[in-house]
Structure formats: C-alpha cells, structure tokens
Amino acid sequence: MDITWSNFKKQLPVVCQAIAEADFLAIDGEFSGISDGPSFTTLTNSLDTPEERYEKLKAHSMEFLLFQFGLCTFKYDDVKAKYIIKSFNFYIFPRPFNRNSPDKKFVCQSSSIDFLANQGFDFNKVFRDGIPYLNQEEERLLRDQQEEKRYHTNGASTTCYMYISPDASRAPVVPVIPDDQKDFIDKIVESVDEFLKDEEKKVLQLEPCTGYQRKLIYQTMNWKFPRGTHVETVESPNNERRMIITKVDEDERKNKEIQKKVKEQEDLNNAVGFSRVIQAISSSSKLVVGHNMMLDIMHTIHQFYCQLPNDLEEFKSLTNCVFPRVLDTKLMASTQPFKAIISHTVLAELEKRLQMPPFNPPKVESAEGFPSYDTAVGQLHEAGYDAYITGLCFITMADYLGSFLSPPQTHVSVQSDVISPFFNKLFLMRITDIPYLNLDGPDLLPTRDNVLHVTFPKEWKASDLYQLFSAFGKIQVSWIDDTSAFVTLTQTDQVQIAVNISRFAESYCVQKYAEYVAKKDRQSLSKRKRTDDGWMDFERKRTKTQYNLDQTFSTKKSINSVEEEPRPVSPEESEVLKEDTASPTASDAAESSKRPKTETDQAECSKHLL
Structure with a gap:
C-alpha cells in the first residue's frame, strides 16, 4: 500500500493497528545517496573497527535523505498455518508545514538517483506528495x-x-x-x-x-x-x-x-507526520527485521528521533531505546548453518536461493484490502517490497533452524531461543574479521597480528605497495586514504621482519597494527584533554548514558560466522552500499537475548531522546 501525504492521516490508524497486531516487523529504506565524499571502498574498509565504521557512516552518509520507507507487518495465523502480511510503502519529504518549521537541507548523489530512476522509482510521490516529519527536538x-x-x-x-x-x-x-x-x-x-x-x-x-x-x-x-x-x-x-x-x-x-x-x-x-509511525514501531517493542540494516537504523534514528551521538556506545544505547530488538538477515545468512549452502547474500539472490531445497518457502497471504507482491516479477528497490522479501527470508531461515530441534518444528516463533543469538547484531559490510556490531555489549576485538599500517607519498599506487612487500608472498592492501593503507600478510611471523627492513626508510613508514591503534588512541585522548575543559565531566556523562545495558546480559548465546570468498562486484552493488561485496570471516562471540523494554528503560530512553 503506497502512503503519501494525501492519504497519510486516513491510513495512520491502519498502520498503527497493523504494528500492534504483528508478530514481527520488516523494514527497508531508500536513500538519496550513500557517501558525500569517500569512495565506496574507503567508506567500507575491510579493516575498519566498529567505531571507525560508525564514525565514517555518521560523517559521510547522514546528510542524505531517507525518502522511502518500507514496512511489512507479519502476523501468524494458527488456523490457516500461514502469515498474514500488511505491506506499506511510505514516501517521505521534509516539507515545512509553516514559516516557523525547519527548512531542511539534504544532498543527493547522482549515481544513487540514476540507479533508482532506472528501477522505476516515482520521485514525484516524494517531492510533490511526500509525508513531512519532525524529530523529537x-x-x-x-x-x-x-x-x-x-x-x-x-x-x-x-x-x-x-x-x-x-x-x-x-x-x-x-x-x-x-x-x-x-x-x-x-x-x-x-x-x-x-x-x-x-x-x-x-x-x-x-x-x-x-x-x-x-x-x-x-x-x-x-x-x-x-x-x-x-x-x-x-x-x-x-x-x-x-x-x-x-x-x-x-x-x-x-x-x-x-x-x-x-x-x-x-x-x-x-x-x-511520519515520525509517528516510527514512534509506534518503537513503542510496540516488536522484533524489527532488516537486511544489511545498519544504514537503515542510523538514518531512521537520525531523521525521525534525534541527532546521532558521536560515541559508538551511546549509539548502541540509543538504538536499544528506539528498537529494543532487531535482527539482520544478512548476518543470519552469513553464518552457519546457512553459510554452507548460501553462496550470495544480496537480498534478491538470497530470496531466490531460499525458495529452493533444503529450504521451504513460507506460506503467506496479504490481508484484505492490501495488494499482493509477486516475487516472480519482483519490485526490487521499492522499499515496501524489499521489506516484504526481507521478512520472507527471515521466516524461511528461522523455520529451517526449527528443523534441527527435537522434535522438529515447522513454524518457529519470534520468541524462540533458536533465533535469539541473532538479536541486536548489525552486519558490518566487508570487515573481514568483525562480522557484526553488537548492540548489546562489547564488540569483537581481533588481534590483527598479521596486519601492517603503512604511510607513503601521495604519488604511490597499489603496485608500489605490492612491489614493496613482494618478498613476503601474497598480500592484501586496504586503502585508508591517499597516503596510508593497511597491508595484510599471509604469515604472522613475517610481520616483525617487514617492520625491521623498513625501519630506516625515508619515504615510507611501516608499523604493526597494534602500534598504530595505540598511537591513534593516545592522540585521541590527548586531543580530548586539550580541547575539552570538562573532559572528566564528559566521561561521567558517558557513564550515565549507558541505560543499564549490563542488566541485559542474561542468556548467553553464540553464533559462528565463517569466511566467504570474495566475488566480483556488479554495477548495481557498487552503486548501493546495502549490496554485497564480501562476507565476514568466522568468529565466535558470546551473545545475549534481548528482553522488551521495562518501565525503567522507557524512562531512561525518554530522558535521552527528549
């Protein structure tokens, strides 16, 4: 169901009722662009830390507009043994409602607009009849x-x-x-x-x-x-x-x-306007499912709630307030047992693969008065349709996990422990050894003992780096900017040799990854001490904004994500950050199942958001 400003007020009660009745919600967003400066590979460096990835996306992606929001609600009907779905496609535009309201500015990226235009996106519904919004401030x-x-x-x-x-x-x-x-x-x-x-x-x-x-x-x-x-x-x-x-x-x-x-x-x-829909989703505390959803989450909070915090831990706390339970189907598909039988995790490819054995596609039916989607035809990059097939992928994978239970289950509830290991983990694209951002606690900290940080003249090219390290066999170069890059060696015992050989070089500098991180941390700490007279007060403030996250660490779960071979990047995928280029490397980590918001949590969220 397309929803614009012309029918928003009439349909809002229908939307809120669908949210309240649903077992889970699937979402997707379409944006006016991805990056306002850095290239795709720079924005998603394979050796980013979670903090660096968050900082990059916050700095270079938040000036774009989320102008189409897809929401699909799923309610299981025990009698019919199928899901009843209600799909909504919202067109959003920040038009000022009077002369005092914010006159917002946003940027567009030509490649993204061209990509959506080629997909048949109706921009008139955005700019002529888009739904306005205000954040809480x-x-x-x-x-x-x-x-x-x-x-x-x-x-x-x-x-x-x-x-x-x-x-x-x-x-x-x-x-x-x-x-x-x-x-x-x-x-x-x-x-x-x-x-x-x-x-x-x-x-x-x-x-x-x-x-x-x-x-x-x-x-x-x-x-x-x-x-x-x-x-x-x-x-x-x-x-x-x-x-x-x-x-x-x-x-x-x-x-x-x-x-x-x-x-x-x-x-x-x-x-x-549309912020009332996001408020209804948040208040429901329902499981929110997305595919490669970190940008969706960041844009939704930034656009409809409040400005994103600079600190990653505060972002995690804020996300837990707005969306108590989220699940990323791209991460789910990138882990065992799915990784062994799923080659590609791009949403369209994933949906097709999950229609074939050993998977059993779910039975779904559109609610009365709601149009049906035909996956055989497909309407990719319409946010409502993408949300719909994201929900289908989640149900199929959840039910497949149910087949391993004793006795096997053909229908897995969203409350089942079998899917709780995937709660509150956001897939981190192209990071080879940190597959996800953990919203419920500390992130994985790989040692990266086989990684070197190299600085060099701006004129250098990739061939110069490959020649410099040719004696050390196969290497991987991950560019940071024009004058620095990470170089990953195959054998860890050669790292110190590479550092020793380059010790007296004048045109370039090589250091171990751990030394690079330590130096960066010292510089960051020193800068904060020099520029912020209230630095200690800031630290105390940070402590207060964690919203009792420690209380959520109850049932321990783990997921194991395994290495996926890189594959060529298609033109579509290079245009849209949400598409696939590489999959994560395996890691084991303690997980925690997420409980709904308590009254205390709601109060803490209100203090932060209002």
Missing part, C-alpha cells in the same frame, strides 16, 4: 514556540490567532515601537479605538502590511486592548495576508481559544 522547539506565541505572536502562521485572557499568567508586555513604525502603529490604534466605539460594527479589516508590522500590531493589541477583541491573520486566495479584528465577549473568547489550541495541536501532529 524539532517537535519540542515548535511546542515551545506555540507556548511563547500566546503572548508574543509573530504572525508567521497562515492562520494565526492571539487571545487576550484576563487570567493570563503573564502581564501584557509594553511593546518597543521603532521610530519609523510609530506613525503606522498610532494610526492602527486610532482605527481600533474608533472601531470599539462603533456599536454596530463587529469586524475591522486592516490594510495589508509586512510580517514585522503584524507582529507590532499583535503586541500593541495585547497591551492597549487586553480584552474584548480577537485578532487573526488570514491569507487570501492570492496569498495576500491581512489582519482581522473581531469584537468578542468572554464566552466567544474562550471558545476561540479552545479552537486555537485544537488547531495548533492538529497542525503540530501533521508536522510530526
């Missing part, structure tokens, strides 16, 4: 502005009311009128005086004036005529804004004040 600021506007109206809204209440908590403020506006205001006051003395006249329409002059009129009316009048700014069909003053008694004044508050709340709810 923007919503709070607008609420504060509305409160302030009751006493200091600025006339910026399309329809803007000012009511003078004898019970107002603030005394009228004597306006400061600039010299060049005094004659104008004096004439207005004279006109209002005559109007109030004329018992037959009920309405006074003022001549058009500037927004600044309207502000002065509101303030003057508040001061000179605190009772018995109602002032509003209306906009004519030709966009001409005029002020109208109406005589009112106390009952009329109260009724208009109530109407004003209702309209303000309605306008603000409209401005919050």
Whole structure:
C-alpha cells in the first residue's frame, strides 16, 4: 500500500493497528545517496573497527535523505498455518508545514538517483506528495514556540490567532515601537479605538502590511486592548495576508481559544507526520527485521528521533531505546548453518536461493484490502517490497533452524531461543574479521597480528605497495586514504621482519597494527584533554548514558560466522552500499537475548531522546 501525504492521516490508524497486531516487523529504506565524499571502498574498509565504521557512516552518509520507507507487518495465523502480511510503502519529504518549521537541507548523489530512476522509482510521490516529519527536538522547539506565541505572536502562521485572557499568567508586555513604525502603529490604534466605539460594527479589516508590522500590531493589541477583541491573520486566495479584528465577549473568547489550541495541536501532529509511525514501531517493542540494516537504523534514528551521538556506545544505547530488538538477515545468512549452502547474500539472490531445497518457502497471504507482491516479477528497490522479501527470508531461515530441534518444528516463533543469538547484531559490510556490531555489549576485538599500517607519498599506487612487500608472498592492501593503507600478510611471523627492513626508510613508514591503534588512541585522548575543559565531566556523562545495558546480559548465546570468498562486484552493488561485496570471516562471540523494554528503560530512553 503506497502512503503519501494525501492519504497519510486516513491510513495512520491502519498502520498503527497493523504494528500492534504483528508478530514481527520488516523494514527497508531508500536513500538519496550513500557517501558525500569517500569512495565506496574507503567508506567500507575491510579493516575498519566498529567505531571507525560508525564514525565514517555518521560523517559521510547522514546528510542524505531517507525518502522511502518500507514496512511489512507479519502476523501468524494458527488456523490457516500461514502469515498474514500488511505491506506499506511510505514516501517521505521534509516539507515545512509553516514559516516557523525547519527548512531542511539534504544532498543527493547522482549515481544513487540514476540507479533508482532506472528501477522505476516515482520521485514525484516524494517531492510533490511526500509525508513531512519532525524529530523529537524539532517537535519540542515548535511546542515551545506555540507556548511563547500566546503572548508574543509573530504572525508567521497562515492562520494565526492571539487571545487576550484576563487570567493570563503573564502581564501584557509594553511593546518597543521603532521610530519609523510609530506613525503606522498610532494610526492602527486610532482605527481600533474608533472601531470599539462603533456599536454596530463587529469586524475591522486592516490594510495589508509586512510580517514585522503584524507582529507590532499583535503586541500593541495585547497591551492597549487586553480584552474584548480577537485578532487573526488570514491569507487570501492570492496569498495576500491581512489582519482581522473581531469584537468578542468572554464566552466567544474562550471558545476561540479552545479552537486555537485544537488547531495548533492538529497542525503540530501533521508536522510530526511520519515520525509517528516510527514512534509506534518503537513503542510496540516488536522484533524489527532488516537486511544489511545498519544504514537503515542510523538514518531512521537520525531523521525521525534525534541527532546521532558521536560515541559508538551511546549509539548502541540509543538504538536499544528506539528498537529494543532487531535482527539482520544478512548476518543470519552469513553464518552457519546457512553459510554452507548460501553462496550470495544480496537480498534478491538470497530470496531466490531460499525458495529452493533444503529450504521451504513460507506460506503467506496479504490481508484484505492490501495488494499482493509477486516475487516472480519482483519490485526490487521499492522499499515496501524489499521489506516484504526481507521478512520472507527471515521466516524461511528461522523455520529451517526449527528443523534441527527435537522434535522438529515447522513454524518457529519470534520468541524462540533458536533465533535469539541473532538479536541486536548489525552486519558490518566487508570487515573481514568483525562480522557484526553488537548492540548489546562489547564488540569483537581481533588481534590483527598479521596486519601492517603503512604511510607513503601521495604519488604511490597499489603496485608500489605490492612491489614493496613482494618478498613476503601474497598480500592484501586496504586503502585508508591517499597516503596510508593497511597491508595484510599471509604469515604472522613475517610481520616483525617487514617492520625491521623498513625501519630506516625515508619515504615510507611501516608499523604493526597494534602500534598504530595505540598511537591513534593516545592522540585521541590527548586531543580530548586539550580541547575539552570538562573532559572528566564528559566521561561521567558517558557513564550515565549507558541505560543499564549490563542488566541485559542474561542468556548467553553464540553464533559462528565463517569466511566467504570474495566475488566480483556488479554495477548495481557498487552503486548501493546495502549490496554485497564480501562476507565476514568466522568468529565466535558470546551473545545475549534481548528482553522488551521495562518501565525503567522507557524512562531512561525518554530522558535521552527528549
């Protein structure tokens, strides 16, 4: 079901009900771009740490717009023995709802726009009829502005009311009128005086004036005529804004004040727009399933909740607040037992493979009133369809795991322990020895004893590095920037030899990976001490923003991700970061199953988000 601004308010209750009834939710997003500077390979270096990957994506991907959000809800029907699905395709655009709301800026990447255009993406639905949104900070600021506007109206809204209440908590403020506006205001006051003395006249329409002059009129009316009048700014069909003053008694004044508050709340709810869908997903605490979903999670939080924190651990805490349980099907497909029988984990290829033995595709049925998707035809890169097949992939793999239970289960619930090892792990693309970001605790820390960090002149090319290390056999080069790279040797015992040989080189420098990391940590610590007078306070603040994550470490689970051979990158995959280029190397790690939000968790989340 396509949802734009024209039908959003009508369909929002349907969306919220579908979320509330679902067993789990699948999501997907389409963006206006991927990277605002670094190349694809630089943005996803195979030897990134989780912190470095997060920092790169935050720095170079968050200025793009998530303009299509796919949501597919899955509810298992025990009688029919099949899932009932409801799929939604939201078109999103941050249009200002009035002159005070944020006028947001975003960037586009030509390759991404071209890619989506070739897939048949309807950009008119985004830019002409997209659903607006506000994050929580923007919503709070607008609420504060509305409160302030009751006493200091600025006339910026399309329809803007000012009511003078004898019970107002603030005394009228004597306006400061600039010299060049005094004659104008004096004439207005004279006109209002005559109007109030004329018992037959009920309405006074003022001549058009500037927004600044309207502000002065509101303030003057508040001061000179605190009772018995109602002032509003209306906009004519030709966009001409005029002020109208109406005589009112106390009952009329109260009724208009109530109407004003209702309209303000309605306008603000409209401005919050699509963020209300994300709030409904968050409040439900339902399992949220995605495919290679780190960018989806980051964009969703950044765009509809709050700015992303600089610190990775704070990001984990924030994500746990917004989405208590997530599952990444790309990570799931990259681990045993699936890795042994699945060659490629690109979403389209994965969906096709899971339709063949030994897997059993799930039985699904679209709910009444919802269109059905045909996987034989496919609508890839429509977010709603991608969310749908992501959900299908999850069900198929979960049910396959159920076949190993005793007795075997043909249907695996989302509450089953057999899938809990995959909860709250986000797939890390192209990192060879850290397959996932662990939202529930510490990340894996490989030693990387066979890795060297090399700095060299900007003129050097990959061939120069291969020649430099030719004596050490097969190597792998992972570029960091124009003057540095990681070089991975096949044999760890040759690392010290390589360092010793290059010790007296003048044009380049070679150091062990551990030395590089230690030096980088010292520089980072020193910089923070030099630039932040409140550094210790910052550390204490960080400690307070962990939201009791230690309490979530209960049932220990483990997953084992094994090495996948690299394969050629297709043009489609190089255009979109969410596509595959390489799979992770095997690692064992302790995992924890995630429990729904408690009241304490909700309170902590509220403090952080609001």
